[in-house]
Amino acid sequence: MTLRPVEVRGHLALEEHWDLRHRHALGRAGEAFARGVERGAIVAARCAGCRRVLLPPRVFCERCFCDTELFDFESREGELLSFTVVRMPFAGSPPTPFGIAYARLDGSDTALGALVEIDPDQADGGLAIGTRVELAILDSGFGMERLRYRPVR
Amino acid sequence: MRRVAITGAGQTVHASRRPDVTLGELCLEAIVPAVGESGLAWDEVDAVVFGCGPDLLQGVRNAYLPELVPLLGAAKPMLRIHTGGATGGSLFQAGATLVASGWARAVLVVGAEKASEPGDVQAVLNTMWNPLFEQPIGLNAINMLALQSVRQMHVHGYTLEHFAEVTAKNRRGGVRNPFAQLRQEVTVAEVLASEVIAWPIKALECCPRSDGACALVLVGDELAGRAPAPVRLRGMAECTDSMYIGDRLGDSLSEYIDATTLRAAAHDAYRQAGIGSPFDEIDVAEIYSPFPSAEMKACEAVGFCERGEADRLVETGALELGGVLPVNPSGGPMCANPIGATGLVRIAECVEQLRGTAGAHQVDGAARAIATSSGGSSQFYTVAVFGKEAP
Structure with missing residues (x-):
């Protein structure tokens, strides 16, 4: 870490840059999901109690307070439940404009958020709630970077 | 449980940048008047209950420790709380619980933020989300609320004009409030013409990045008489929702745009306060609404209207100062949002309203007030109801 004096509107301040490494555990469900994407699969969780199918997968159902089982989820199509088109970037964000969509894939009980293909010339990206989307797994990137919703034409 | 009163309230003039003070010095600008008022x-x-946003937002590890602990926490319990935007509301609930339980006679509650210090606030906020599933898709505070606004437009038929009307109403409040950061009016046309940040949210609909602090003194009955006009807590509740936004979209038990858990918290707080018809019985509301769509959602959830009918409240002017039920007469979080303090500022504003000392944004004859807070990806919600009289 470095600290150096700078002027901020007539006041002396210390500017600091952090260079810290973190290694975030993905967890049991997260690691299964990430490894699944590597082999072209979407790993979901099914609650042993209520049988709900949960995406993203997690190891415990918060409604039944019981364990889930992880499995390869076959469905790749679903209904768009919400979206936005982001025009203002932040450090580390995907390049703008980019779209974020939440869709409930057929057979799932929750909506999975992922990047979505947009028409950049339209304010709403040419997207509409209630329309059908498919979830593609791209060839490059890691984890969620590889997932992309596309409107079903 | 013992009864709780607020006998001191202080807040800073909120600003886009306070390079002249540290976080602790900023806190003192709110603490000294609050303790002074309390007698x-x-x-x-x-005891002291303190809260601010994530350390990464300040860029100073345990920013409060160097200054506030020696001053206030020496040989006394000190607690730090962080529930994102709901921090201020959670601070109050923790402090009030310490008094209500009889564990403390007097508690100082302090919330603060210096959001000017990081180079990129939204990049910091992105790190609040899950690093595998949520950070890579570009979630931040604005984009998270944009997902909500789009769905409100689809499900409830709310329009860009409704959001712009709420914005213009709140900015008029900011003009009247000497503590607000944004004190210039904007018109509906100016809001609609401003740059899109994340569809459908425009630049003029975004809360500002703020430096500011707020402090309250909470006491039991035996110390309430030290101050000339104690404000009484009539009911409070806090509810938390599921982690993932996608668990709350189109779900029968928890719907993102219904703020299901805010609704539950309000129901509980009203039950304690003996309020059956909030729209008729509440005189003024300070709602945690950094964006206009959040205010409309909250109005539904705290029972000011039916689900999906907040557009009527906007269209009829009910929420304006001088309307049937003024919401955020101070301008609310859209005119100043020092994140860790914002929920406390809502309560401090209720205190001023009930004392009759709110000045140009005073609601005539205000006798009962509600304050809310919201944090996380609309996960943490608090509600508190206040009155002039002890319950």
Whole structure:
């Protein structure tokens, strides 16, 4: 870490840059999901109690307070439940404009958020709630970077 | 449970940048007047409850420790709380619980933020989300609320004009409030013409990045008489929702745009306060709404209208100062949002309204007030109801 004096509107301040490494555990469900994407699969969780199918997968159902089982989820199509088109970037964000969509894939009980293909010339990206989307797994990137919703034409 | 009163309230003038003070010095600008109003000696404060956003937002590890602990926490309990945007509301609930339980006679509650210090606030906020599933898709505070606004437009038929009307109403409040950061009016046309940040949210609909602090002194009955006009807590509740936004979209038990858990918290707080018809019985509301769509959602959830009918409240002017039920007459979080303090500022504003000392944004005859807070990806919600009289 470095600290150096700078002027901020007539006041002396210390500017600091952090260079810290973190290694975030993905967890049991997260690691299964990430490894699944590597082999072209979407790993979901099914609650042993209520049988709900949960995406993203997690190891415990918060409604039944019981364990889930992880499995390869076959469905790749679903209904768009919400979206936005982001025009203002932040450090580390995907390049703008980019779209974020939440869709409930057929057979799932929750909506999975992922990047979505947009028409950049339209304010709403040419997207509409209630329309059908498919979830593609791209060839490059890691984890969620590889997932992309596309409107079903 | 013992009854709880607020006998001191202080807030800073909120600003886009305060390079002249540290976080601790900023806190003192709120603490000194709050303790002064309470009529207490400093050593009569039994505990301090402090909150600010994530350390990464300040860029200073345990920013509060160097200054506030020696001053206030020496030989006394000190607690730090962080529930994102709901931090201020959670601070209040923790402090009030310490008093209500009889564990403390007087508690100083302090919330603060210096959001000017990081180079990129939204990049910091992105790190609040899950690093595998949520950070890579570009979630931040604005984009998270944009997902909500789009769905409100689809499900409830709310329009860009409704959001712009709420914005213009709140900015008029900011003009009247000497503590607000944004004190210039904007018109509906100006809001609609401003740059899109994340569809459908426009630049003029975004809360500002703020430096500011707020402090309250909470006491039991035996110390309430030290201050001339104690404000009484009538009911409070806090509810938390599921982690993932996608668990709350189109779900029968928890719907993102219904703020299901805010609704539950309000129901509980009203039950404690004996309020059956909030729209008729509440005189003024300070709602945690950094964006206009959040205010409309909250109005539904706290029972000011039916689900999906907040557009009627906007269209009829009910929420304006001088309307049937003024919401955020101070301008609310859209005119100043020092994140860790914002929920407390809502309560401090209720205190001023009930004392009749709110000045140009005073609601005539206000006798009952509600304050809310919201944090996380709309996960943490608090509600508190206040009155002039003890319950």
